[in-house]
Amino acid sequence: MAQSDPPPGAADPAAPPERPAPTTIRLHAAAAAARYHGVDVDIRDFVAEPGEVAPSPAALARWLNDQGAVARGMRLKWRYLVRMHNTPPVVLMFRDGSAGLMVAADAERGVVWLRDPLGDAGSTPVAVDELRLSQVWTGDVLLVKRRRDLAEADAPIDFAWLARMVLRERRALRDIVLASMVLSVLAIFPPLIVMQVVDRVVNFRSMATLVSITAIVCVLSFYEILLTYARRELTLVLTTRLDTRISLHVFNRLLALPLEFFERQQAGHVIGRVSAIYKVKDFMTGKLLNTFLDLFTLVVVLPFLFYLSATLAWMTVAAAGAIGLVVVVFMGPVGALIGRKVHADMARGSVMYETVAGIRTIKTLALERPRRQLWDERSAESALWSLAVGRMTNVASTVVMPFELFINRGIILVGAYLILTGGGQMGGGALMAFMMLGGRVAAPLIGLARLLDDLNEVRTALGEAGLVLNQPTESRALTSGLRPDIRGALSFTDVNFTYPGAATRALDNVNFDIPAGTMLGLVGRSGSGKSTITRLLQGVSRSYSGYLKLDGVDLREINLTHLRRSFGVVLQDNFLFRGTVRDNITAGRPGLTLDDVVRAARLAGAEEFIERMPAGYETWIEEGSTNISGGQRQRLAIARALICDPRLMILDEATSALDPESEALVNANLQRIGRGRTMVIVSHRLSSLVECDQICVMDQGRVVDLAPHEVLLERCAIYRTLWLQQNRHQAAPSGRAGPAAMLAEGGIEP
Template sequence: MAVEKSTFEAYRDRVSKPLVRIFTTFGRDHWAVFGVGLVLNLIQRGASLVPPFILGVAIDAVFNQTQAYELPLLPAAWIPGDRAGQLWLSFGLIIGSYLLLAVSSLARGLCMDYFSHRVMHDVRTTTYRKLQRLDMGFFESEDTGELMSVLNNDVSNFERFFDDAFVRATRIAAVLLGVTAILVYLNWQLALVTLSALPLLAVGTLLYHRLVEPAYDAIRSAVGSMNTRLENNLGGMQLIKSTATEEYENERVRDVSWDYFESNWWRIKLELFYHPGSRFLTNVAFGMTFLVGGVWLVSGPPGPFTGELSVGTLVTFLFMSQRIRNPMRDIASVVDLYENARASGKRVFGLLDMPVRITDAPDVEKLPAVDGHVEYDSVTFDYENAVPSPADAEPDGGTVATDTQDGWNSSDDETDPVLKDVSFEAEPGETVALVGATGAGKSTVLKLLLRLYDVDEGAIRIDGYDLRDVTLASLRESIGYVSQETYLFGGTIRENIAYGRFDATDEEIREAAKIAEAHEFIERLPEGYDTQVGERGVRVSGGQRQRISIARTVVGDPDILIFDEATSAVDTETEMLIQRSLDRLSADRTTFIIAHRLSTIRDADKILVLDDGEIVERGTHEELLERDSLYANLWRVQAGQIDELPEEFIDDAIDRTSGQ
C-alpha cells in the first residue's frame, strides 16, 4: 500500500536544480571570493604539473644531452648556455613551482573555506528564519527530528560540497586539461595510450551518477526519520524507564537505523564497485604507457607509432600518468558529494518553498494601546484548512517562497469545522472563562485570538481592529499567554523571566516573580535567580516552572491575558498559589481562562460553555447552575455528585470520549 507523502515531502520532490539555486540565492554576495578561490585552485594545479615537465626536459638536455634545453613560455635568452647553469635553472623553477603551489594552496583554502562557511551560515539562518514564519499547522503535521535534520545535517552538507567537491572538481578539470596539453605537446601518439582510459571512465562515471542519485534521496530521508526517533526517545526517557519499554524502543531505534543502513549500503556497494574499477583503468593506462614507451626506447617505434621518443619524455609521461590517477579516483567522491548536497538542497528548498499563510498583509498597521474589548463575530474554523496541502505544491520556480497563501487546503472541502459560528464579546477588564469537554474547541478559540491560525469565516476584533489588519508583532505583544505545558529555555531563571522583555531590570524581574508567587522559592535556591533550570526546565518542579512562566508574562505587562489550563497539572497547594498570582495578574485586564476545574472560574464575569465547536451556554456561574444543563452537569461531576447526573449526559459523554 502506498504511503501518502507529507506536505514537506511533496514540496521537496518538486524542487529542481537545488545547487544552482544555492549559488544564485545564497552565493551571489560572495561570488568574488569564490571566483578568486577557483582561479587560485587552477594556479595550484598548474604549479603541480611544472616539476615533472622540468624534470623530463632536464634529463634529455642536461644529463643525456640528446636535445636542446627549451621550455615553453620561457625566452631563449633567459636559458644559460652551460649545463651547470641549466641544472640550477631547473632547480630554481622546480622550487619556485613548489613555493607557488604552497602559497596558492593557502590562499585558495582561505577563499573557499570563507565562501563555503558563509553560504552555510546564510542557508542555516535563512532556513531557521523561515521555520519561525511557518504556521502552527505545519509544525503539527511534521516531525521535529526531520526539521532538525534539515538545519543540521543538510545545511552542513553544503559546506562539504563547496569546500571539497568544487575544489576536487576544478582540480580534476585543471589536471586533465593540463596533463593532456603537456602530453600532446610532447608526443601526441603516446598521449593516446596514456589517455585511453578517459572515455571508459567517463561512461562509468555517468552510469554511477545515475545509479547513486536515488540512493542519496533515500539516505537523507532515512537520516530525518532516525533523528525524529532518537529525539522522541531522548525526550521521553522517563516514560520509557517507568514503563520498562527499553527493549521495545531498542527495536524501534534498530528499525530506523536499519533503514538508514540499507539505503546507505546500496550507495556503498556502488562506490566499492566504481572506485576499484576506475583505479584499475588508470593503472592499466599507466602500465601501457610504460610498456609502449619502453619498447619504443629499446626497439624503436612499435606498430603504428612513428618518430623518436626520448628518456626524458617517457619519464614525464610516467609522472604525468601518476598525476591523473588521484583526480580519476576523486571523480567518485565528487559525484558522492554532489549527490549528497543535491539531496540536501531539495530538502532545504522544499522547506523554504513552503507557503506562509499567517503573515502581515501589505497595508497593516501597528495595533495601538489596547483597552481590551474583544469581539468574536460568527467565527468558523477547521484545522484541515490550516495545513498546506501536498497536492497543491507548486513546481519549483527558482526563488525562495516566504509570504504566499498558495498551496493551502481550500475551505470549500466538506468537513466538520472545529468551531462553528462562534460569537461573543469581552468587555475591557472582564474575565471570560471557556469550559467544555476535551475537544470542544476551547483552546482553538484562544489560538485564533493569538492568530496562530486564521479564521475561515467571520472575524475577530480587538478594540474594533480586525486581527488581520494589524501587525502580528503588535498583536502578540499585547497578549500574555500562560499554557498548561510551560516551556523554559536552557539558562537561568532570570533569563527565562526576562524572555521577551530582554531589557527588564532586576527590580522588574523580582517584582514579577513576587506577583507570580515565585520569589520565595527562587530565593531559597542556592544560586537564586541565577539558578540554571536545565533543558526545558527539568531542574525545577512543574509548579515552579508554571510560576516562572507566569512571572515571564507579568514582566511583559500585556493588556489581554490567556490562561490555558494553567493550574491543571499541579497539586492543590501549588494550584492555590498559582491561582492567587493569576488573580493579581488579571486585575484590570481582559482575561480569558480555560479550565477543567470549574472551581477556579466560578467568579468569572462570563462563562462560555462549548460543545462540539459551538457555544451552547453562556452566563455567570449562578446563572448556568440555575439553567441546569451541560454546565450544571459538569459541575456535578467535579462535585462528586455522579448519581445525580442524567442518563442523557452520560451517553453524550461516552460519545464524546469515544471520538477522542
C-alpha cells in the same frame, strides 16, 4: 487676582516635553530609516546586546534585517559621506548614544542636512558642516534599503539558491580562481624541468645546466608554496562564511515555519531533514569547488599533453571518458539506494531523539527493552541499506579501476613502445614529463565523472531538507502588517475553522463580543473548541472564515510578531529553558530589570518559593525542569507571561498542573493579574472561573451561552451539569444537596 504658584511636583504647562533617552532616539532613527522603505518596525522588539550601553550599528542592522529590511553598519569618512547626495535617509551615530537622520548632502557646499528622528517626515532638516558634525558624530553610519524581495527569506532552497549563496562571495571566488590559474601554469614547469634534466643534464653531464635548473626550481617552488597557502586560506574563509550564512538562514527559515507544521511532523524527522542541508554545503564547498579549481589545471595542461604526444593524450582522455560513462550508468541505481539509506538514517535518528526526549517516561515505565529493540531494528535497516549502497559503489569502482590503472601505468608502457618503435617524436624525458602531467589531467577528469555520482546523494539530501525548509512560512506575517495599540477588545463574527484533514468543524459559526478589560472564561466538554479559540487569537491558525477582530482590527491584518508580543500566554504544559530563574522569566524581554522580574513573580505567586531557592532568582534550572516541581514551573511560566505587562492574557489550562494550595494562590491573584487587561481563561475547573466577568460555554464548536457564573447556573443546562459534577463533594452526607447544588436547582431561599 494673583495666580498662585503650582504645587511642588506639578508639571509646568509651558515647559517643553521631556526628550527621550539617547538610546531611544537611536532606535527611533533606525525605525524611521526602515519606515522610509516601507518596513514598519516596533522599537520594543529590539533586544540589546548584553553589556551594550547604546545600540551598535551591527545590533541595529541585525534587528532591521530580522524585520524584513536590508541594513548594514559601517564607518565612513566625511569626504565619502558628503558625496551621498542621492541616497535615502542615512542613520548617523552620535557620541552621546543618540543618532540623526541625514536626508541630503552637497559636496560642493560641504554640508549635509540632518533631520530629527523624533520629528515627522515633513519636518525641516538642518544644514551641518564638517566641523560641527565632527563634534558629535562617531563616524559610524547605518545604511538601510528595501529588500528586493522577501525573496531570500522565502525562496525555495535548491541548487539555484545555494549557487546564489556561493556567488555572493564573488571577490573571494575571483581571488581563488586567479590563484588557481597561476598554480595551473606553474604546474607545467616541474615536468618541463624533469624533461630538461633527463635530456640535457644527465645525457650531457652538464653541471652548469643543473645549477641553473636548481635555481629556477627553488624560485618556482617558493611561489607555488606561497600561492597554495593563499588559496587554502581564501578557500577556508569562503567555506566558513558560507557555512555561517547557510546556518543562519536555515535556522531563521525553521523559526519562520508555522506551529501547525511542527505539530504534524516528528521532531526527529525535522532535525534529520534540516541537517541534510549540511551535506549539500559540504559538497559545494568541498568536492565541487576542488573539482572546479582542478579544471583550470586541465585547461592549461591538456594542450601541452597534446603537444608532447597526441596519441597518448587521446588515450588519456578516452580512459577518463570511459570512467565518466560507467559513473553515469550506475548513477540511477546508486541514487535509489542512497535515498532509501537516507530515510533509514532519519528513522533511526527519530528513535534516538524520542528516546532522549522521553527518557523520564522510559525510565519510570521500564521501557528500555522495547526502545532497545526498536533501535536495533532501525539500526539493522540502516546498516542493510548502507551495505547495499557500499556494494553497488564497490561494483562501480571495480569496473572503473582498469581505466584508472591504464592512465597510471598503461600510458608509460604505450609511450615506451612508441619510443622503441619510432612511432612518436618524444624521448625519454618527454615521456616522464607526460606521465607527471598525465596524472594531473586525469585526476580532474575522473573527479568530474565521480562528481556525478555524488550528485545522487546531494540531490537526495537537498530534497529531504526541502521537505521542511520549503514549507510555507510566516515570514511576511511576521515582518509586515499593522501595529495598533492593543487594548484587548475581542469580536468574533461568524468564525468557522476546520483542522486540516478533519471531517467536522472545530469552530462552527462562533459569535460573541467582549470589551477591553474583561475577564473571560471558556468552558465546555473536551473537544468543544476552547483551545482552538486561543490558537486563533495567537495567530497560530489563520485559515478561518468570518471575522475575528482585536480592537476593531482584523486579526489577520496585524503584524504577527507585534500580536504575539502583545499577548501573555500560559499553556497547560510549559517549557522552561536551561538557565536561571531570572533568564526564564525575562525570556521575551531580556533587557528588563530585577525589579520587573520580582513584580511579575509576585503577581504569579512565585516569589515565595523563588526566595527559598539556594540562589534565589539566579538559581539554575536544569534541562526539562527536573529540579523544580510542576506547580513551580507553572508559576514561573505565568510570571514569564506577565513580565512584559501584556494587554491580553491567555491562560489555557494554566492551573491544571498546580496543587490545590498553588491553584488557590494563583486564583487569588487573578483579580490583580487581570486588572487593566483582558484575560481569556480556559479551564475544566469551573471553580477557578467563578470570578470571571463573562463565561463562554461551548459545545461541539458552538457558543451555547455567554454570561456570568450565577446567570449560567440558572439558565444553561450544560454549565449547570458541569458545575454539579465538579461539586458533588459539597453535598451533605444525608444526601441533601449542598449550597451550590441547591442554588443551581433554585432550592435556597434568599
